[in-house]
Amino acid sequence: MPEFKISASLEGHGDDVRAVAFPNPKAIFSASRDATVRLWKLVSSPPPTYDYTIVSHGSAFINALAYYPPTPEYPDGLVFSGGQDTIIEAKQPGKASNDNADAMLLGHGHTVCALDVCPEGGWVVSGSWDSTARVWAVGKWETEAVLEGHQGSVWAVLAYDKSTIITGCADNIIRIFNSSGKLLKSIKDSRDVVRALCRLPPSHPTGAQFASASNDGVIRLFTIQGELVAELQGHDSFIYSLAVLPTGELVSSGEDRTVRVWNGTYCVQTITHPAISVWSVAVCQENGDIVTGASDRVTRVFTRSPERQASAEVAQLFETAVQGSAIPEQQVGKVNKEKLPGPDFLQQKSGTKDGQVQMICEENGSISAHTWSAALKKWEAVGTVVDSAGSSGRKVEYLGQDYDYVFDVDVEDGKPPLKLPYNANQNPYEAATKFIGDNELPMSYQDQVAQFIVQNTQGATLGQSTQEPATGGSDPWGSDRRYRPGDASAGQTAPIPESRPKVLPQKSYLSIKTANLKVVARKLQELNDKLVSSGSKDLSLSPSEIETVVSLCSELESSNVLKDSPAVEAGVNLLFKVATVWPATNRLPGLDLLRLFAAATPVTATADYNGKDLISGIQESGIFDSPVNVNNAMLSVRMLANLFETEAGRHLVINRFDQINSAVKSCLANSGASPNRNLTIAVATLYINIAVYFTSEGRQSSVESGQRGLVLLEELSRMLSGEKDSEAVYRSLVALGTLVKELDSEVKTAAKEVFDFGATSQKILNTGLGKEPRIKGIIAEIKECLPA
Missing domain, CATH: 1.20.930 (Transcription Elongation Factor S-II; Chain A)
Structure with missing residues (x-):
């Protein structure tokens, strides 16, 4: 088969292109962290030229995209997109970006990160950081089934056939469900986080029926019965996306800057990109062309057909960009210049497999990287290796390896900090995921850890020692610019999109509910034991009372809500005691749990607290008085915000508005x-x-x-x-x-x-x-x- 060559470079997005779709030769869809979905229409050829329109302009990162083919009701088909705002939008591509969506699918509790469609069954399936997948009926726009049991983010979903769905999860498990949500099989042969899934054609030479890809850089081929048939090794880092060509060949993309084409179990071509992450790859089944979305904000089309190849100018620009791109040293491992061959090696030695990487020590002392093209039978330059510490060059050793940073992370008061190693050109989100996995922490910490990394590295990127720090805090309006992998212009602010959406008025209530309930409950028990041992037994909770709180925490962790019961009313009173009577330095666990209970049940707002309501009792305990314990005050204010999750909570806050306003004003004035x-x-x-x-x-x-x-x-x-x-x-x-x-x-x-x-x-x-x-x-x- 001939090699894929660049066909077109589609520039216009203001941030990483996270997802792509290629429904027919004349239309490409791309979704980006710039909060837009764009339709690229082929306007002339040859050479191929595209123009874009903005189909959707949201308010937050868009991570997932799927195209539903035309129906009598929707003759142009539907574009489904989802991301950070938890909402899945369904829209006809012919509509303007400021037109209303055809449907807004509401149900996920966290970022939507995967979408797939099943036209034969009339449904769409989505995956989310909330540890669920959902099946949605097209036209009815309702959740048909919730696929539960995952112990982490559902990174990949596959509509295998009209009655079968496969999911890939951060807990390393592949699960097979029927479309009604019943779990049929769990496959535990993946060694790492499952990031991508793809159905294979019946004619695949291995006999496998679907493929999965993981953070360990391995593609695994399975039968639908769960038998592992083969492992495809070649990627050097996380694999993010899989697709199948009309020829039956498999295409993959990942964090190692490459797209790879696999014939059976062999890699037959490696396409290097001038970007760190190639987030997504899709195939046009009509003509066999490939489209990719990458971290350098560019959508690219590749083709095997000479008549659809790019102009010589576009091809040269792509080749130059690849050759001139910087490769982080951490991506290729430690390099000993003294043992590297010189430029003559490239003329004297051939590679052993497609995609093989060879480092060369140039005459000026720099290190260049080259890959072997089996089709062209020659080495191709793919970039220059640079020190991942940027201009500082200083490394910190941890567990026998050198890192740019090794942070101390305090997860729990009174316990030694955990070590978080990080190199400046790593993906902060993937570093956070590994840290969470290594230390058995909940996935809910991922966002906080990733933000911590970006803030404490000052957004450092390749070739820069400093950069403006990223915005802190999880931003429900999608302005957070936490991660810019492989982007040489990361310090530049992206332009304001041409049709920036209106923010005002804000219509929904915000809450702050992230927490590790097990850790908080355990801390409450430890502090309670210290009260008993120090002679303050009158302040402490009894063993049965501790059991009540721990049981409610378990219930909350599994369902996010607490049903009205005597135990709940008893529990909130116990937490109120901890939050208002215990020594100020020991109140944090009680206040933290009270914050969560405020959002989980109206009982928190309606319970009687020693003859007082919740807000009066909290204020009279002195939490907002000088000298202010800032953490106690902060958690108390978060609790007040979370009360808006229930009608009873909203009424309580509004009835106590003047009291709250006075307390908060005093608190801010006395906090320094x-x-x-x-x-x-x-x-x-x-x-x-x-x-x-x-x-x-x-x-x-x-x-x-x-x-x-x-x-x-x-x-x-x-x-x-x-x-x-x-x-x-x-x-x-x-x-x-x-x-x-x-x-x-x-x-x-x-x-x-x-x-x-x-x-x-x-x-x-x-x-x-x-x-x-x-x-x-x-x-x-x-x-x-x-x-x-």
């Missing part, structure tokens, strides 16, 4: 010259929820909402005047903007004339925060709402 970042973000989140209530449920009492809106407006204006943290500023602006956009003219006038939003916003824009597109965008939205 530079308030704790987590505390201010928690306060801003609480204020968003209050603003959402005033502009939605509370609108029936327009006078009261308007008066309290003015009070909240004053607090938000005060916070914004002195706040420097990007996340706290952004959330405060969302709260303020929601009030200004939705409440009456008195609030709008006060924002402009009394609290001088113009001066406050200009002060924000004059700082480094003014460079952030999301902050510039929301300030512009607020100004549009103010009177002329």
Whole structure:
């Protein structure tokens, strides 16, 4: 078979291209972390030329994409996309980006990371970080089945046939379900996180029926009965995507910069990209061409057909980009220059297999990398190897290996910190996943660990010693720029998309519910034992009371909700005791669990706490008084924000609005010259929820909402005047903007004339925060709402 050659480079996305689809020779779909899905239409050929339109413009990273072929109701088919905002959008590709979607599929509790379609069965299947897969009926737009039992993120889903679904999970297990959600088989032959799945044709020479790919860089071929038939080894790092050509050949892509073509069990071609991650690969079944999406923001088409190959100029640009790209040293291992051959080797020696990598010590002392092309029978330059520490060059040894960083991570108070080794050119999310697996931590920690890495490396990338730190905190509006793998221009801010979506008004309540319940419960037990041993038995919980709390934690961990029962009411009272009566330094576990229970059951808001309601009891315990224990105050504010998850909780907070406002204002004033970042973000989140209530449920009492809106407006204006943290500023602006956009003219006038939003916003824009597109965008939205 002839080799694949570059056909087209499609540039336009502002961030990593995470998913691609290739339904026919004239249309390609791509989804990106820039929150857009784009349709690339072939407008002329030869050489192939494409133009794009934005099909969907969301507000958060888009990670997954699938195309559902035409039906009588949807003659152009449907594009399904999902990502960080947990919503799966179904949309006809002919609609404009600002048109409403045909359906919004709601049900997942965390990032959607996988999608596949089954036209024969009339359904779509999705996978998520929430440890479930879901089957959705096309047209009905309802969840038909929830595929449960996974012990980690469901990274891959495969609609094998109209009655069979296969999932790949972070717990290293492949599971086979029927389309009704019944588990039929678990396959445990994968040695690592399963990241991709693909159905194989009946004619595959190995007799296998589907393929899986893992973080260990191995492709495994299985029968539908679960028998491991073969292992394909060649990738040097994580494999992210699999697809099948019309010829029956398998195509794979991964973190080692390559796409590989496999005939049977042999790699017959390796296509190196000028990017660290090739996130996705898809095949056009009509003509056999390949499309890829990569971390350098480019979507690329490759073809075996001479008439569809790119112009000489485009081909040369691609070749030059590959040859000039930098390869992190950690990707190829330690390199001893003294033992490397010189340039003559490339003329004298042949490779032994396609894709074989050979390091060469050039005459100037640099190290270049070359791969063997079996088809062309020659070595091809694929880049220059550079020190992954950037310009610093200093390494830290850990367990016999050198790293750019070895961090101490405190997961639990009173325990030695865990070691987190990291090289500057690793994928922070994959480093976080490995750290979590090595230390048996819950996958819910992944986001926090990845953000910790980015913040503490200052976003360092190849060839740069420093870079502006990434925005901290999980951002429900999708502005978080945590990871930019292999991007030489990572320090540059992506341009504001041409049709940036409106943020205001915020309409949904936000909650802060991530936690390791087992760790928190264990810490509560340890501190309780210390109280007993120190003679404070009167403050401690009895063994049966501890058992009640631990049992409720187990129930919450499995279902995310707590059903109303005497045990729940007893449990929240026990936690209230810990949170308000125990010594201040020991209250964290009680407050943390009370925060989670506030979102999980209305009982938290309605229970009687020694004759007081929850909020009055918490305030009277002195948590918000000077001197402020910042962590206790922060968890208490998070609890207040989480109360909005239930109707009873919302009413309690609003009924105690004046009391809360006074306590929070005092707390911020007494927390020092530079308030704790987590505390201010928690306060801003609480204020968003209050603003959402005033502009939605509370609108029936327009006078009261308007008066309290003015009070909240004053607090938000005060916070914004002195706040420097990007996340706290952004959330405060969302709260303020929601009030200004939705409440009456008195609030709008006060924002402009009394609290001088113009001066406050200009002060924000004059700082480094003014460079952030999301902050510039929301300030512009607020100004549009103010009177002329």
